[in-house]
Amino acid sequence: MGKTYGAGAKAAHAIADVSLVVDDGEFLCVVGPSGCGKTTLLKCVAGLLRPTKGNVLLRGKRVTRPPEEMALVFQEYSRSLMPWTSVANNVLLPLRHKKLGRQERKELVRESLEAVGLGGFGNRYPWQLSGGMQQRVAIARALAYQPSILLMDEPFASVDAQTRGDLEDLTLRVRDRYGITILFVTHDIDESVYLADRVVVLTHAPTEVKEIVPVDLPRPRDQIATKELAEFAHLRAHVYRQIKREQAEPGEAESGAPAAATVGQ
Amino acid sequence: MATRGDVVTAVRASEARSARSMFPLDRLVVGLVFVGSIVASLLIWELLSKGGLISETDLPAASTTFAKLWDFMHTEAFWTAFFQTVRGWALGLAVATALAVPIGIVLGTSDFAARAFRVPIEFLRPIPSAALIPVLFLTLGTTLKSEVFLAAFGAFWPLLIQTMYGVHDVDPVAVDTARAYGLGRYERLYRITLPGAVPYIATGLRIASTVSLILAFTAELFMGVPGLGQKVNEASSYGLNEDLYAYALATGFLGVAIHLAMTGVERRALRWHPSQRGVL
Amino acid sequence: MSARTSSAVKVAAEIAVPVALLVAWQAWTVHAQSQYFPRLSTILVEFRELWLFAQFGTHVVPSLERIVLGFGIAVVVGIALGIPLGLSRWGRLAAMPHIEFWRAIPPPALLPISVVLLHSIGNAQKVSFIAFFCVFPTLLNTIDGVRGIDPTLADTARSYGIRGFARIRRIVLPAAMPQIAAGMRVSLALAVIIMVVAEYFSSTSGVGYVLLISKNTFQMGPMWAAIVLIGVLGYLLSVLFSLAERYFLAWHRGWRAAIPG
Numbered sequence: 001m002g003k004t005y006g007a008g009a010k011a012a013h014a015i016a017d018v019s020l021v022v023d024d025g026e027f028l029c030v031v032g033p034s035g036c037g038k039t040t041l042l043k044c045v046a047g048l049l050r051p052t053k054g055n056v057l058l059r060g061k062r063v064t065r066p067p068e069e070m071a072l073v074f075q076e077y078s079r080s081l082m083p084w085t086s087v088a089n090n091v092l093l094p095l096r097h098k099k100l101g102r103q104e105r106k107e108l109v110r111e112s113l114e115a116v117g118l119g120g121f122g123n124r125y126p127w128q129l130s131g132g133m134q135q136r137v138a139i140a141r142a143l144a145y146q147p148s149i150l151l152m153d154e155p156f157a158s159v160d161a162q163t164r165g166d167l168e169d170l171t172l173r174v175r176d177r178y179g180i181t182i183l184f185v186t187h188d189i190d191e192s193v194y195l196a197d198r199v200v201v202l203t204h205a206p207t208e209v210k211e212i213v214p215v216d217l218p219r220p221r222d223q224i225a226t227k228e229l230a231e232f233a234h235l236r237a238h239v240y241r242q243i244k245r246e247q248a249e250p251g252e253a254e255s256g257a258p259a260a261a262t263v264g265q
Numbered sequence: 266m267a268t269r270g271d272v273v274t275a276v277r278a279s280e281a282r283s284a285r286s287m288f289p290l291d292r293l294v295v296g297l298v299f300v301g302s303i304v305a306s307l308l309i310w311e312l313l314s315k316g317g318l319i320s321e322t323d324l325p326a327a328s329t330t331f332a333k334l335w336d337f338m339h340t341e342a343f344w345t346a347f348f349q350t351v352r353g354w355a356l357g358l359a360v361a362t363a364l365a366v367p368i369g370i371v372l373g374t375s376d377f378a379a380r381a382f383r384v385p386i387e388f389l390r391p392i393p394s395a396a397l398i399p400v401l402f403l404t405l406g407t408t409l410k411s412e413v414f415l416a417a418f419g420a421f422w423p424l425l426i427q428t429m430y431g432v433h434d435v436d437p438v439a440v441d442t443a444r445a446y447g448l449g450r451y452e453r454l455y456r457i458t459l460p461g462a463v464p465y466i467a468t469g470l471r472i473a474s475t476v477s478l479i480l481a482f483t484a485e486l487f488m489g490v491p492g493l494g495q496k497v498n499e500a501s502s503y504g505l506n507e508d509l510y511a512y513a514l515a516t517g518f519l520g521v522a523i524h525l526a527m528t529g530v531e532r533r534a535l536r537w538h539p540s541q542r543g544v545l
Numbered sequence: 546m547s548a549r550t551s552s553a554v555k556v557a558a559e560i561a562v563p564v565a566l567l568v569a570w571q572a573w574t575v576h577a578q579s580q581y582f583p584r585l586s587t588i589l590v591e592f593r594e595l596w597l598f599a600q601f602g603t604h605v606v607p608s609l610e611r612i613v614l615g616f617g618i619a620v621v622v623g624i625a626l627g628i629p630l631g632l633s634r635w636g637r638l639a640a641m642p643h644i645e646f647w648r649a650i651p652p653p654a655l656l657p658i659s660v661v662l663l664h665s666i667g668n669a670q671k672v673s674f675i676a677f678f679c680v681f682p683t684l685l686n687t688i689d690g691v692r693g694i695d696p697t698l699a700d701t702a703r704s705y706g707i708r709g710f711a712r713i714r715r716i717v718l719p720a721a722m723p724q725i726a727a728g729m730r731v732s733l734a735l736a737v738i739i740m741v742v743a744e745y746f747s748s749t750s751g752v753g754y755v756l757l758i759s760k761n762t763f764q765m766g767p768m769w770a771a772i773v774l775i776g777v778l779g780y781l782l783s784v785l786f787s788l789a790e791r792y793f794l795a796w797h798r799g800w801r802a803a804i805p806g
Contacts, residue, residue: 046704065706072704079697083800084719093715094705125796127803145705295638302639323661377551381558385566392776393738398745399760399768404581479651483742486653494653501657509657517650524649 017053017208020200022183027175029192030185031239032202032210033247038185041207042153045183046072058149071142075154077135081126087137088113088122094145112144113137115177116170132163136170143174149181150174157187164188165223168195172221189243193236194221201242211242325507333511343515349492350519353409353481354474357416361473365421366466369428374458379429386425394419394480402488412484412492419480420473427472431465432458467534471527478523482516493519583765588773591766596774600755605774608740608751611668612782615675616736620729623680627687628713631721637688648681652739656746666747675739679732686728690721723797726790733786737779752778 018041022028032038043049045056047066056063058070066072071094074080081090091109100108113119116136126134135155142150152171156164168191175182186192192199199213215235217226226232307327313319314326325333337343372379394415405411435458443453485494493516500508571585583591596605630636656674663670694717702716744753752771759768791798 043700048700048703066704068706070704072701074697074701076697078804079695080701082698082716082719084722084796093707096715097706097711125799127800298635298638299642303642306643319662323664377555377558380555381562384559384563388563388776388780392772392779393741395738395741395745396756396772396775399756400581400772402760403763475649479653482651483653486656487745497654497657501660506661509661513650513654513658516654517646520649520651520654521646524645 017206018202019054019209020212022181025179025181026197027172027182027184027195028198028200029196030183030200030202031187031189031192031243032207033204033243034187036202036205036246037207038187038202039153041202042072042151042183042185046070046151048072069148071145071147071150073135073138073142073150073152073155075157077131077138077155077158078127080138081134081141083125083127085125086123087118087126087129090126090137091122091141091144094141098145108144108146109140112140115143115174116140130163132159132167135159135167139167139170139174143178147180149183152182152184154186155184156191164191169221169223171195176220189236189239190227193217193232193239194223194226199235199239201239201246204246210246213239213242322506325510329507330510330514333507334514337511337515343496346491346493346496347515347519349490350478350481350485350494350516353412353416353484353490353492354478354523356409356413357477357481358420358470358474360413360417361420361424361477362470364417365424365469365473366428369425369466370432370454370459370462372425373429373432373462374454379433386422390422390426394476395483398483398487401484407489409490411488412481412490415484416477416480420477423476424466424469424473427465427469428462431462431469434465435461464531464535467531471524471531474523474527475520478520581765583769587766588769591770592773595767595770604751604755605778607668608744608753609778611671611675611744611751612733612736612740612778614672615740616679616733618672618676619679619732619736620683622676623683623728623732624687624718624725626680627684627725628691628717628721630684631688631691632717644681644684647678648685652678653742653746656743660747666749671740671743671748674743675736678739679736682731682735683725683728686731687721687725690724690728691717693724694720723794726794730783730786730790733782734779737775737782741775 020028030038030041040049044051045063047056047063047070050064058067082093088109091112092105095105095108109122110119113122116139118133118136118140121129121133121137126137129137135158138155156167159167171182171184172195174180182195184192184195193215196215199215201210201213202208203210213235217229217231217235310324310327314321314324314329321329372382397415397418401411401415405414439457439461440453443457448456481492482494484490485492486498487494489495489498493512497509497512497516500506500512567585574582574584626640630640652674659670659674660666663673698716698720702712707716740751741753741756744751745757748754752774755767756771756775759765759771
């Protein structure tokens with residue numbers, strides 16, 4: 001099944017014209033130079049922001065508010081978790097309005113926490129956990145929601161390098177286990193190539209799609225083996241070059257022109 | 266919850282977005298809602314009274330009250346009373362400031378002094394200054410001195426606490442940097458600590474100002490010290506409800522004017538110094 | 546001075562200073578022999594005779610009742626109004642002139658009016674007077690607390706489809722609670738002050754009433770005992786509030802402590 005996303009301009013410095021199609025079950029990474037509106041794009045897809053031009057379509061239907069099939073994992077995990085209640089209750093939160101029995105919910109929470117490796121931590125407060133563990137709670141919460149699509153906004157940027165590797169593998173395992181489609185925004189090029197089926201490279205503002213790079217590396221991916229492959233280095237260099245080129249040329253048009261076109265809308 | 270810095274950025278961002286979409290028309294609507302709300306409540310007041318829901322003796326109509334106030338404003342007696350209250354407020358606040366800021370600085374910088382005096386402050390602070398009214402009445406009588414003493418006593422505590430917080434909350438990195446550059450103790454105080462404490466002191470001033478006005482008025486109300494409070498008491502004793510409401514309204518306007526002025530001062534102090542603190 | 550000795554000195558000072566002040570108070574009153582400032586020892590004796598427990602039921606209980614009721618109503622109203630106002634920009638705009646006016650007017654200015662309007666000097670009059678003015682600190686802080694909710698948290702709630710009453714109950718209210726508690730604390734302190742003033746002006750019972758009567762009859766002992774009692778009540782209430790806050794907002798302290806830097 002295909003899902004079409006065509007997002008347009010939002011405000012003066014966001015997205016000019018981005019058109020993407022995401023396939024069912026695929027792992028799509030989005031990279032680009034800093035400030036190119038990656039987060040804005042994700043928020044439009046998630047239904048948190050409304051595109052001023054174009055549409056976000058989920059299985060043919062327009063997205064006007066956050067759809068039930070999507071879950072979003074933010075970069076600032078500590079600010080997206082509720083500090084006043086336990087980890088288990090945090091994971092439970094999105095389930096409350098789904099029509100499920102109490103036992104079912106408890107089971108889902110337990111299962112999700114185990115899937116991210118936090119089996120015994122349900123009773124702690126989120127702020128008692130390390131950064132990496134907190135992000136895992138956020139992922140567990142997204143999983144418990146049983147989405148078919150997972151949106152992740154630079155989720156591992158605020159986590160130390162070693163934990164990042166663990167979390168990347170966790171994401172892959174989760175994808176395999178639950179068959180979810182993942183839209184993953186990152187500025188880490190290595191990460192994007194390591195995880196993705198395809199990598200979308202965005203331009204500098206005003207943002208468009210510069211290139212979509214298919215990643216044919218064998219699955220299951222491995223932090224050491226995959227990164228040793230020549231193909232990995234080649235893909236990585238290619239993406240890096242594209243982004244570098246974007247950073248050297250500050251966009252195709254003066255920032256004045258598109259701004260004039262979208263301000264006051 | 267975000268720290269204040271993040272909230273400010275977030276609020277500014279959303280304000281920037283809404284400002285960008287704020288036509289002159291939008292601004293007009295805002296003004297209309299604001300003014301309309303006032304007009305609506307005045308109308309309700311008028312209707313409640315004239316319409317008979319509450320007897321006109323108990324609740325003089327808005328029109329009557331404003332008319333009465335307008336008449337008052339043409340009399341010398343009114344303005345005398347008005348400025349007597351202002352004087353009591355101002356002197357009370359001035360005395361409180363002259364005491365609270367220096368003492369607050371001392372207590373704020375010296376950990377030892379702060380701890381030594383913690384218990385007395387904690388205990389004296391919650392004593393409502395209002396409780397001292399009878400003592401003042403008997404000792405200092407119905408003079409300006411009573412009013413100023415009461416107002417100053419009440420205004421002292423919040424200002425003291427805020428000054429202590431402000432001095433205590435100074436950025437230790439800034440102080441260390443200054444020390445590394447060889448600035449002496451008093452210079453550090455003057456150049457780093459005090460400027461950092463200014464926003465707190467400004468907030469303390471705003472709170473102290475409110476307290477000072479309340480107590481100045483209370484002194485006039487209960488002790489008969491000349492001023493608006495005394496006029497209110499008079500009107501109340503003689504059952505002159507229209508006068509009573511008019512004076513109460515005048516007091517309200519005075520309170521609003523003072524509050525706006527002090528909030529303006531506070532805002533300026535906050536804007537000038539980027540600080541991260543909670544909002545009262 | 547080593548860290549330990551200096552800490553020991555601090556503790557000693559914490560005890561010594563209040564004691565020294567009390568001793569000084571006693572010494573001064575003994576020396577001054579003023580009829581208006583009885584000895585501290587006399588005041589303490591009077592205090593025990595009056596409030597423990599002869600007049601406790603007659604005066605202390607009504608006063609406490611009024612404070613608690615007035616405060617309780619103020620908090621409920623303040624939060625109930627503050628949440629929708631915090632969430633609605635237009636609501637805030639419409640309410641702003643009123644809030645700004647009523648928070649700025651000195652409450653005593655309305656004491657005679659409250660008696661006139663309600664035709665009574667009974668409990669209802671005092672409780673409603675206290676409640677009315679104590680609404681504002683809680684209300685304002687609730688509004689600020691609601692407005693200051695972390696946008697990431699708000700986005701999270703939205704993306705999981707949490708709306709309406711559930712959102713208020715599970716996200717908005719807990720997130721704003723620390724700020725609301727700060728406002729409640731001010732409301733409580735205000736309640737004590739307004740109670741005294743209201744009773745002093747028009748009452749037939751209560752600590753403020755005792756204050757007035759003893760002044761009128763030149764009874765210094767009971768007057769000072771009442772003053773001390775008011776201070777004690779204020780202090781005890783504030784301690785109780787701190788304990789409650791510590792319990793209910795334990796998560797907040799832990800969370801702030803865990804934030805780096």
